Amino acid sequence: MGTSDAPGVPPEHLLVDDSPTREGSPRHVVAIGASAGGLEALEGFFDHAPVDTGMAFVVIQHLSPDYKSLMVELLSRHTRMRVLRAEHGMPLEPDSIYLIPPKNNLTIRGGCLQLTEQVAHSGIQLPIDLFFRSLASEYGDRAVGVILSGTGSDGARGVRAVKEAGGLVAVQDEAQARFDGMPRSAIATGLVDLVLPVEQLPAELVNQLELRAASPPPPAGPALETDDAVLRQMFDILSQHAGIDFSLYKPATVTRRLDRRMSANRVERFAEYVRLLERSPQERDALYRELLIGVTQFFRDPAAFEVLQARVVPEIFAAAPAGETVRVWAPACSTGEEAYSLAVLLREYCDANQIRCHVKIFATDVDREAVAFAAAGVYPAASAALVAPDRLARYFTPTSGGYQVGRSIREMVVFAYQNLVKDPPFTRMSLVVCRNLLIYLQPVLQRKALALLTYSLRPGGFLFLGASENPGHLGHQFQTVDTRWKVYRAIQSGRGSLTDILALSRAPSTGPPATRAPRLTGDDVLLDRVHQELVRALEQTCFVVDADYRLLHSYGNTADVLTVPPGRATLDLLRMVPAELGSAIRTAVLRAAKDGQETAQPVTLGDGAPRAARLRVRQLPPVPDQDALFLVLLEPAGGPSGAPAGGGDGDADRFRHLEAELQQTRENLQATIEELETANEELQATNEEMVAANEELQSTNEELQSVNEELQTVNAEYQQKIDELTQLSDDVDNLLRVTEVGILFVDEGLRIRKFTPAVSRVLNVIPEDIGRPLDHLSSVVPGLDLAGRARAVLAGGDAEAVEVQGPDGKHLRVRFLPYLADGRLRGVVVYLLDVTADRRRELRTVEILNSHPAHVAVLDRAGTILMVNRAWEQFARENGDPDLTRTGAGTNYLTACGRGADPDATAARAGILGVLDRRLPDFYLEYQCHTPGRRQWFMMRVFPTAEPPAGAIVWHLDITERREAEERLATGRPNSSEPTGGPE
Template structure:
């Protein structure tokens, strides 16, 4: 029983992975100088080390902390209150609390040990994982902190102002996932505050089923909805609760109610919480085996078709999208297929879509993308890689809310991975229902490893149950989708295009407007917005509308006859140009109304500074009028035809000019493309060389920092030695192996003829001591026999004790001769006095003995 308790005491409460590179030594020392030795945590330090250099980090850190420091070895058990250092030439990983080493791949020029360790730490320890990123160049650690965040861990990053090299901190901060940005000396306090918070220690927890907590969660969702336009009430309560517990502890609030008050006042915290809930962690070829299975079972078959439509919902920062695009290109090239691939990538987070559309990713993607694909589909740029245009042009990115926006249709492949794990089961089924109707017959569905079809399993055939690949099953009668309640963004801008749901407040106002018009006995009318979407229909519009086949559209011109659309389009154009009201009267000869005349009237009005347009239609039978009136109508028709003809001619001229311009641009573009390819080739070579130099420079900086500290220690030791020799008044002469003077102490100049200016000269060239002619002989004897020689020397200044011995290094190698002189004048005088006293005592004893014998 005692041994088990002792074993448990060694289990760390938290596992703190610390990534540092150039300039990281000072940061590490500042961090551990303020960290108590009994926190219960363990610290694993990952550095960029030169493979041929023996690091002295353990000795240097030992001066700043009382914790035990060890170099990691294969299978080492991690204990609390210990510091572990990565050895050179290896990547470090953790599995079930044990450390394991993996030798660097010599074929890779760029190693990312921090990302490798952070990812293994996230998988192994989950919520107990803490990632700390300190000074360094490049972007190592950026992908690793994403994994830590997804697993529920905490992220700390050194602030850019205190970092000697801000590349790694800046790259991590740009992800928006960092919890603390602090100088190293303040990290310890915040780390301890975080780990000791009751919510983190689980001495308290947020019971989501408690009424007061449910009310608070509802208020948080309301605040976020008003701020971002996204309703998080469809998310699982436990998911929201876990995120809230982290934010409560990070902001040092003791209760959820305290945090709610803070959230109301802080727009910054609203944005942070919004991003926390929308956290999208992805990577290239995430679950490599899953994508290999998708390529073999799905993409290989689809590229044989003339065209492919793929939709990826919740695409986050785009790594998964570009993975799909590369797989499609690879399969097309493999069978030389002429297949058009169009990928629709959507997400609710505008920031993530901006990152995805740029197609720029840090150097750390090297660990995820095969070198062959990297060279083929990426261009090396400063601090990262850019997806090539041939891949990016296959993808269309758009903001889309699955909970309310209409889906894409006629899809060959639907990809939605690791999104359902955040949503309530009822919402999952509604979205899967929507996916089913979006797929073409024979289309495929690709989901995440932790997700399932649930009630929709009867609508799909299973292609691979492990990697969640399914195929559309014909004949399945899915339940009718209920309308999903959601809100459009109010502060982030409106989503372009019509959506089935509109803001309830505006709808009520438009309805109110319609009611007042109806009371005024308007003819059949329609209200449209600035994008020609129907907002309100007043009275019976059936005589003027045509419901066409296909998916229903809210666009006005999809429901009007073609000839009537011409007049309505012109009227709306004039209203948008500034007219307040327009009317087109006595329109005849419309195809649908051969014996009738139509009058169209349009008015513009504003509602909360938003323009709306009221279009009214009236019909009446054609009246037989006098010839003069008919001539007027004929002239109106002729004028209209002439106007159309003029517009067509103008359009033709514009097209010809545009074509000429396009041809000129294409010619210039070809020349620029040729020059650009040459520049890209040169840039790639320079970039490769720069990467190698940067890596070497980073390692040299780390080595130089350690050497600098060692030099300071040696300087201190040398000063201590000089002070010792000077204050003990010992004369010392250091000779090298060639018997040249290497160093002397000040006392030597007082008893010999040697001066500071003689350093470097052979001792045989100097008359050192006239009363010690055996000096050179004794020195040579010591060099030959490697045994010490001792003599007493009398000088004008007194009597000296001389000792000549070999000068040995720390490895016991003889590197010269050391001659020391110790003043023994006082000792000689004392010896003489002692001898005289002894003689007097001896004489007295003899006299006493003689006197005794006489008596």
């Protein structure tokens, strides 16, 4: 049974943020917790997640601090949303994914992410719980928690925080999860709204959030507007499931929780939801958990605790009898923060006043999960932040992502399961703290709870209620200590009967009526009378009892043997007979049960006029499916009145013998008791050592589990990277296999690493040569020093190239390039390209040019002659350049044209420059080039070559015959002008 977070305010309205979202902020924030095996689940989630939901996603994983996380790169391949590694102060934006970095815990405040470095060796890390709690506090009902594959229980406590704030919780189906520890722990809380395969989670989350946004606020009590029989059926289902009757809870409390569950299951009619409860154990547990959501915190309402510290605690210790334990009861303790707060308060007072007094706080709740969590005493940093720094340092121990209550405080508190309104209360309490529970109960149940709380107090004890609660009809039994914070002191009178209190609010049974005892027939009555007369005639008293000495039937005159003891009615025969006779009956029954034979011994009956009798006990024949029964007979004994039967020296000796045996037995028993006490002390000390060792082992186990989860995450990331690298390697291998280019890779030691099939056609290399030094290869290409040139590249880092011709006549262009990895020289790449076809094309081109009568030269962009044909060479030799030093290949033709002041040469130079600079599409010039022995005319043509490279083709054609023919036609005689120089 939980408590709310503010006086008189239902907890589901405490943390809900109804303020509009800030401009540019996400509509909802989805926190995704994953651990071992979570990479595959995350990829499946974002493969199916829409990219325009307006939500922000924050992924919290257990990451190893020793390895670099690759999650940003890996998840980016599975979504078009932005994937970012979280940074301190980074604001959340819609349609973005934020990933927790290693070595950090992540929280959120003011819409911005907050990073805090994890403390090394501080216990198990719980980053998912930490962020979920922070998210719930910041975003309220706009928070969404998702738990995916992982080991351990991280996230289970955070799920509770999200639900308390009114958020939505979804979990991957544990049957699908690679590691089902985290999903199973989250589902076990009973607070999960959706349990689905990871592929279906994104769409269903969007649907649920849209339904919430579209649904109007529920009217007061729609879930109760139904048939009372159906409502009673729902309460009966919950009672059978959890042992708690919610029918006397306030309707508004039940209605709010019912509406939430019906909305989560998309059920509109209440009767349909009840049918869902009948067939779904998971939904029964979910509704039960929903009704028990408890919100509490350390030192809630500090002013109230100041009242306790100043006006209550001193009175408690002042009134405590010397050597007696101070007892405090905190019913409905939820997750235990308030109980530990009381313990700290009492411990501080004892330490400050040097009081040596044993204090025991009993903290109880009907929520077993909450009790277990409270007993562990581990709380996240967000919860511990409400504790004053000096108290935090003194009474708490830092752990991963939170704090653990110190051992001295934990030993003061005993946590236990208890139903306040059903189970008997604790008693002799100096203080009872029960805040904000009564406001959820109907008046009849409130009266019973108040009566139980009052009954538990000792005279002068204190009762601390919530700010909206009061003792009600029991107010006359209390004195008010503080009106605002509802602190009361009990007076001595007016304490009721516990039996009457427990009978309060007892609902009429809904089951079948109790079975009545069958009526006796006439024969049965007659037979019973005959039995009674026979026993009376024999002057015997007879009892039938079970193994617990409970009287089942009696015969004969029992008036002088049986009496009704004062107090509560009982059928215990040992309490109804005199003490001496009861002791004899006990011994005789035990002996008969042990030996299976009848026992007999003399006894004395009566006080004023004792008479001798004989006690006989035997076990009745066993009956199937019935406990053992014993017949106890008291029959008169012969001899003088007041003496046992057979009373003589023999009996006296027997009595003395029995007394001696009894004395010896007592001494043996005393020795045994002392030995047992010593052994018990030793066992207690051993048990404490074992408990301490167990705690250390548990802590070590949790740390190892956390490390295992981190390594699982790293392994998953690396496995993904290995798969990608394997695929990339296959791609490269296939590329090298199909290419016709020969490529040879060698490492820094000139050992062969890899080569393409084309290399084996040029060099003597086979697959078995991988790993061998390059020097071991016997090249079939003369003059090709592979190892020497590779060493030169390794030494200088510059590429080298050479063109060689093999023995088969093929031309090879071999390039030696540096092999770079991480920006460093790691080897050499030998690139072999067969250029035989290119060389043959060049030869054909040269042959064509040589066959042409024109003088042809090819120029580059700077005007340098790249090649000339045979006609050009012959003309140059005949005209003063026998070695082609001025107009041969490798010389600059523009320089040759610029020699002298011949206008034709100057025009030729300008035209060539115009074509090279692409200012002219081409150039044409006719000029004279007379020799002493002959007059000649030439036509010069310049054409640009295709880019790249930019250049030009220059050819000179002898047009002497044409010009002479033109002159003859023009003058009728041969031309006799003197020859002049020309461009060549």
